[in-house]
Amino acid sequence: MLYVRTEIILESPAAGQEQSSARWPGARLPPLYSQYHEYELRLPQHHWHASSHEAEPKFFFVPGHSRGSGWGNIMQEVLLNAYLAYKTDRAFVFYNYTWNDNPSEDYADYAGKPIPSRIPLTALIRGPIVGAPFPPSEHAPPAIAEQYWHTVCDDRTTSIDREGVHKEIGSWMVEPITRAWVGKLAAIDDQCVAVSDGASIYDWLTFGDRHALHEAWTDFAASPIVTHFGWSPLVELAFDNNREVISPTTVFEPPLSTIPYTSNAERYTELKGLLVLHLRRGDYEAHCNHLAKWSSSFLAFNGLPQLEQFDPPEGGTWGENTPENYAIYRKHCFPNTEEIVARVREVQQSEAAHGLDKVYIMTNGAVQWVEELKTALTHAGGFKHVASSRDLVLNWEQKYVAQAMDMLVGQRAQVFIGNGWSSLTGGIVVMRTANRFHSDTTRFF
Structure with missing residues (x-):
């Protein structure tokens, strides 16, 4: 579900974003979150100018991830994709919250109103999913941004056919799917591995079955993908600014955004x-x-x-x-x-x-x-x-x-x-x- 609200807005738009479009006459165009994209590209695990990337960890990318859906649908898939990458000891390749993949279209239409075509995940969440360090007890490689993946891996990607893996599983439950992919990836030594284009690993059958997470739950919930999941500073600041609207306090509580993560x-x-x-x-x-x-x-x-x-x-x-x-x-x-x-x-x-x-x-x-x-x-x-x-x-x-x-x-x-x-x-x-x-x-x- 995407909420598009009509409240009073406190901040002026960035330069150029106050302009309307012929497609939405009179409408103020949404932000494009360029500073969040830039932050993602500056992550220290991105060795843009290295002469060779062979010393870097192995990567895992799901190009066929969901698009054009509300945040709840996207988030559930992001969590499981990142969990699978963690289980395979590969760096998760994280991607944008995407409504429209066309790079020439910065805005998409939602019920007749413009919304950003792509929102960087770091505008929504934080933690190992989006490249933050894993806790010291873990030795998993940090996640990388999709743009870095394309720079490093586009000419040497090993693609795995999703249907070829799933026809042997015989189930849409999370645990057997995860176990099968962990086994498949353990047998591949190539650094850059992706699921064949257009295919997701966990699909609507998985997410629509109330039993699908039962067997995997204990391990999933204890993984750093969940234990060190967090909401972005932008989201936490919105909470802090509206704290007294949401749940008025009787004693002083420090703003969430001031507390070390x-x-x-x-x-x-x-x-x-x-x-x-x-x-x-x-x-x-x-x-x-x-x-x-x-x-x-x-x-x-x-x-x-x-x-x-x-x-x-x-x-x-x-x-x-x-x-x-x-x-x-x-x-x-x-x-x-x-x-x-x-x-x-x-x-x-x-x-x-x-x-x-x-x-x-x-x-x-x-x-x-x-x-x-x-x-x-x-x-x-x-x-x-x-x-x-x-x-x-x-x-x-x-x-x-x-x-x-x-x-x-x-x-x-x-x-x-x-x-x-x-x-x-x-x-x-x-x-x-x-x-x-x-x-x-x-x-x-």
């Missing part, structure tokens, strides 16, 4: 008293009907066995379902205001919800609907403070990565209620579970 769990601690709700709106209603049509279960990242689950109701057949079942799916996937309030009241009865007095609503819903929901929650839940994504004040660069800041908030909530079919919820759930938040604090509508 350590680990995921130590940095993103619980925000006591805060309930976070993730509510997809807009065209998601049609998506929920599609999920009901195919009797879909929760996504893999939301399907960890220690969490509550949704069992598709009986009565549906392949590609068809009953009116009663469509109504059940809608209640969980696209709940109305009354159903949201009822679910909040239900969760408030749990021991994990003791002391909740603030609510933050992650949503792309229309402002009027959000305000009505805030009023309903205030009256029904006894909350002192209710805010939403629509209340944030963001600068021009933060506006286009705001979904990542919402994920940071959800990750730190005392209690989080998400959408089990949403990959954005899934990223939050994985980080909460990996950071050992009690399972009763992570719920679904």
Whole structure:
């Protein structure tokens, strides 16, 4: 999901970015994040002027990574691709968050509005995934940027046919896929290895199966890809600037962006008293009907066995379902205001919800609907403070990565209620579970 908001913007655009385009007359064009691209290219593991690159580590690249999707979809694949590279002792080749690959088109169209065609990952996240050092106990090679890969490897790449590997696996579960690729790459000594163009390793079948991560979970969660995952300074600054909007404090807390980075769990601690709700709106209603049509279960990242689950109701057949079942799916996937309030009241009865007095609503819903929901929650839940994504004040660069800041908030909530079919919820759930938040604090509508 991409959130494009309409808040007051604090910063002036960079030179040239205030210009509109004939394609979007009158629209202010988004930032292009050039300083983040430049930072990535200056990483110390990039030996641009070396006479030979043979002494460098082995690399692994997935050119067919997902494009043109919301950040939640991209993030889940980035995490698994980086995890696989780590397991093979190869440097992960990280890439942009991409809507449009055409280098001549800096902007893409999203619902009639311009968005950046490519956002560097370092504008969204930090950690070993994007080239930061691994913890001292690890000896894995640091990740490299795609542009460096092309400079070093374009004329000597060994490509592996994805289908040739997967036809022997017989499963779309994460563990057998990872194990097969680790074995395949262990047998290849070439420095520059990529998956054949246009193919991803972990696809929609993997991410759509609630059991897909079960066997791999313990190792995945303990890997530095997760334990040393972090949100970018840009995202953390957005959180700091909106801290009192999101979850007002009663005592001084140092801004997150001033604290030296350590680990995921130590940095993103619980925000006591805060309930976070993730509510997809807009065209998601049609998506929920599609999920009901195919009797879909929760996504893999939301399907960890220690969490509550949704069992598709009986009565549906392949590609068809009953009116009663469509109504059940809608209640969980696209709940109305009354159903949201009822679910909040239900969760408030749990021991994990003791002391909740603030609510933050992650949503792309229309402002009027959000305000009505805030009023309903205030009256029904006894909350002192209710805010939403629509209340944030963001600068021009933060506006286009705001979904990542919402994920940071959800990750730190005392209690989080998400959408089990949403990959954005899934990223939050994985980080909460990996950071050992009690399972009763992570719920679904």
